[in-house]
Amino acid sequence: MKVVVIGSGIAGITFAEKYRTLMPDADIVLVTIEQEGYYSRPLLSRGFTKDDIEQTIILKSFGKLRESNINIIDSTEVIAIDRHAKAIEINGPEQEKVIKYDTLILAQGSAAFVPPPFRPFEKLFFSLNSLVDLKAMRRFRQPFLTQGNRPHWAIVGGGLIGCEVASDLATAGDKVTIFHGMDRLMERQLAEEDSALLLNVLQTSGVEVLMDQTVHGFAQKGDKVCVNTEATAEFDALIVACGFKPRTDLAEAAGLDVGRGIKVNPFLQTNDEAIFALGDAAELPNGKLYAYILPIRSQALWLANYLAGQEQNPWSPPAFSTKAKVHGFEAKQPYNL
Ligand SMILES: Cc1cc2nc3c(=O)[nH]c(=O)nc-3n(C[C@H](O)[C@H](O)[C@H](O)COP(=O)(O)OP(=O)(O)OC[C@H]3O[C@@H](n4cnc5c(N)ncnc54)[C@H](O)[C@@H]3O)c2cc1C
Numbered sequence: 001m002k003v004v005v006i007g008s009g010i011a012g013i014t015f016a017e018k019y020r021t022l023m024p025d026a027d028i029v030l031v032t033i034e035q036e037g038y039y040s041r042p043l044l045s046r047g048f049t050k051d052d053i054e055q056t057i058i059l060k061s062f063g064k065l066r067e068s069n070i071n072i073i074d075s076t077e078v079i080a081i082d083r084h085a086k087a088i089e090i091n092g093p094e095q096e097k098v099i100k101y102d103t104l105i106l107a108q109g110s111a112a113f114v115p116p117p118f119r120p121f122e123k124l125f126f127s128l129n130s131l132v133d134l135k136a137m138r139r140f141r142q143p144f145l146t147q148g149n150r151p152h153w154a155i156v157g158g159g160l161i162g163c164e165v166a167s168d169l170a171t172a173g174d175k176v177t178i179f180h181g182m183d184r185l186m187e188r189q190l191a192e193e194d195s196a197l198l199l200n201v202l203q204t205s206g207v208e209v210l211m212d213q214t215v216h217g218f219a220q221k222g223d224k225v226c227v228n229t230e231a232t233a234e235f236d237a238l239i240v241a242c243g244f245k246p247r248t249d250l251a252e253a254a255g256l257d258v259g260r261g262i263k264v265n266p267f268l269q270t271n272d273e274a275i276f277a278l279g280d281a282a283e284l285p286n287g288k289l290y291a292y293i294l295p296i297r298s299q300a301l302w303l304a305n306y307l308a309g310q311e312q313n314p315w316s317p318p319a320f321s322t323k324a325k326v327h328g329f330e331a332k333q334p335y336n337l
Contacts, residue, residue, distance in 0.1 A: 001026050003307070004088060004101035006078045006250075008032035009041065010293060011279025012107035013060070014300035016070045022308035029071045029099060031078050031090055037061040039131050042293060045164035045325055047134040048141070048172040057131065073099075078108075081254035083272055103274055103307065106262055107300075108247040110280035110291065115242055118156075121218040124225050125156075125238040128165055140237060141174070150174045151236035154227045156215050158185040160324055162241035163198060167326040170205045177235070178202070179213040179227060186324065194331040201329040246281045246289060261289050266314030268303050278303055284317075292337070294320040 003019060003026055005012045016030050037058040047053045062072045076092025087100045112127035126137050144151045150173055155162045158180030166176045178185075184195035185202070199209055210229075219226040224234040246261035257263040257271045261283030268276045278299040280291045290296060298318045305311035322335055 001102050002100065003028050003103045003105065004099055005030040005105040005107055006032075006088070007107035007109055007279070007281075008034050008038050008062075008072070008074070009107060009109045009279060009296075011109065011281075011296050011300050012105065013038045013065070014297050015105060015107065015278070015304050017065070017068060018301050018304035019307065020068050020070055022304055022310065027071075028069070029073065029101075030065075031073045031076050031088070031099070033075065033077045034131070035075045036131060038065065041130075042325070044128055044131070044134050045161060046168055047128075047138065048168045048174070049327075054131075054135065054138070057134075078250060081250055081275075083254050083275070086274060101274070103276070105303070106251060106270070106275065106277040106281055107279050108250065108281045110244040110246045112240070113243040113245040114240055117217060118215075118240055118242075124218045124220060125240045127240050128161060129244070137237075137239075144236070152177070153237050153239060154179060154225070154233070154235040155239045155241055156227070157241035157243070158182070158209065158211075159241060159243060160186060160189060162239075163202065164325045165239060165241060166202060166207045167205060167329070170202070170207045171327045176206070177208040177210065177233070179210050179215055179229065181213060181215075183211050185209065189322075189324075189335045189337070190331060191333045191336075194333055197332070198324070198326060198329050201326060205327065244280065244291065246283070246291075248281065251275075251277070251281075259283050259287070266316075267306065268299060268315055276303060276307075288317075290317055292320060292322055294318060 005016050016028050038060045039057045040059055043057045062074050065072050076090050078088050079091045080089040087098050112129040152175035155166050155178045158178050166178050170176045185198050213229050216228045225238045226232045226234050248258045248262050251262040252258045262277040262281050264270055264277050264282050268278050270277055279296045295317050302315045
């Protein structure tokens with residue numbers, strides 16, 4: 001039995017490790033574009049107040065995972081799925097460009113969502129979705145710090161990630177302005193009273209928050225970037241934090257059913273019985289994406305048990321909650337997930 005996993009986030013790694021313990025003789029191959037090991041994505045939004053984040057964010061090195069007899073192929077992108085041949089095509093330093101599978105696990109996660117009007121300006125802004133993104137932002141920031149200055153960041157989007165990053169940058173001493181399209185922060189997750197509390201906490205930490213903003217686009221002006229709304233404001237750097245987009249391209253090109261995510265049945269199985277999907281990439285029959293650590297871990301453990309023949313019931317989501325990692329903020333009511 002050869003199981004091939006695409007992706008080394010919590011979904012792919014948790015599955016592979018659990019499946020290894022249940023099936024000591026299985027051939028497990030995990031292909032990932034990542035280079036630096038398995039890291040904690042939630043910690044990305046604490047990437048400015050922790051000096052040693054680039055080391056402490058790594059939960060396990062790929063070398064350590066290989067010791068459990070999981071064949072990790074890193075720095076390698078999966079570029080196609082050939083369902084007929086039951087094989088994936090890869091693009092990386094490995095000589096072998098095709099890997100056969102009996103069972104394929106799609107754990108490719110999600111990318112930052114960039115609204116279509118912003119796409120022509122992609123070179124002008126950062127998004128915070130991966131360790132590579134965080135390192136790029138930290139590299140950009142370093143020369144300001146070395147000269148005893150602080151950059152002024154514009155963040156477009158006052159959702160969960162926008163607020164977390166704003167809070168961490170401000171706590172680290174940077175200047176931050178949030179442009180939010182709605183009339184209150186984190187309006188999807190928080191009750192009105194908690195949005196007001198969050199606004200107060202951010203403003204107290206020095207973050208400027210602009211509500212009801214329609215951002216038309218961006219422009220470069222010397223070494224500054226401009227955010228164009230009704231007025232034009234200049235900043236040292238720009239972050240677009242407008243949500244996430246499940247990575248469905250490979251699945252779609254292979255003819256799998258795709259909606260917002262890769263569609264799966266209650267057994268996390270796609271419309272191809274040899275292919276399963278989980279994590280940020282998967283859309284359950286109720287139309288939901290369970291894009292949080294706790295349910296994803298539950299999916300990964302469940303799937304390993306199911307494929308090892310130790311589980312017969314379908315996956316059901318555990319009770320879970322989340323909270324924004326905004327310094328000094330505690331919501332009074334549960335989040336709407
Ligand atoms: C800044 C930030 C803060 C967050 N904070 C929280 C929090 O506090 N609590 C919480 O519950 N959730 C939080 N989340 C959400 C949570 O991190 C995600 O739901 C979870 O990490 C998704 O895990 P995953 O394994 O499905 O996908 P990912 O972690 O995205 O992993 C997918 C992996 O697949 C790789 N990959 C993709 N395509 C290919 C390909 N074609 N070939 C090879 N490799 C590929 C990617 O490089 C990536 O390593 C946060 C997310 C972010 C971005």
